[in-house]
Amino acid sequence: AQKITQTQPGMFVQEKEAVTLDCTYDTSDQSYGLFWYKQPSSGEMIFLIYQGSYDEQNATEGRYSLNFQKARKSANLVISASQLGDSAMYFCAMRAPGTALIFGKGTTLSVSS
């Protein structure tokens, strides 16, 4: 069975600082994808970044990067230069082809000025 673990219920960071949100996963599949989503208070689940299990390089999308350590089964999200608008809930998720996306419990990020 697949499982996602996010151990940080809440994180606090000041504007312009970088922050790392932790995610570990468990799966017996060799092929899988790892995803991060942002959920503001409005409720919409916004796709941020994707990492395939066979990708050798860490994924990057603007200020977001995914620190993928396959042997440790970790897929941490790094947000550089935090902005007030980054305050939201962040979910790590994974899926293998043909299966549904499963989510962790999320981390609430609060960015202060």
Place this chain on the structure above:
Amino acid sequence: DTGVSQDPRHKITKRGQNVTFRCDPISEHNRLYWYRQTLGQGPEFLTYFQNEAQLEKSRLLSDRFSAERPKGSFSTLEIQRTEQGDSAMYLCASSLADRGLTGNTIYFGEGSWLTVV
């Protein structure tokens, strides 16, 4: 290109009533998913369709829940005889069918909030 849209965004209903939510996926996406999310938790998978076929249902989907996607485009999720425990946000998502090794990205709508009083 519009994203995934859901209707209604908010619904308050009395216990025992039936409710129906509608989801319109991204137009070229042939997969459609329903998730449920309660406060402070991550979304939980309910069911998904590929075109009009319902391919997987979670054990969370009790017999009071039914989902359809009659023409492989929009989908409806109906909850019969609602209970207070059904209060949650119901998220719809869509994607292309999987190609390649690691699956396609799934895009979500803004969700439909249900409050059962």
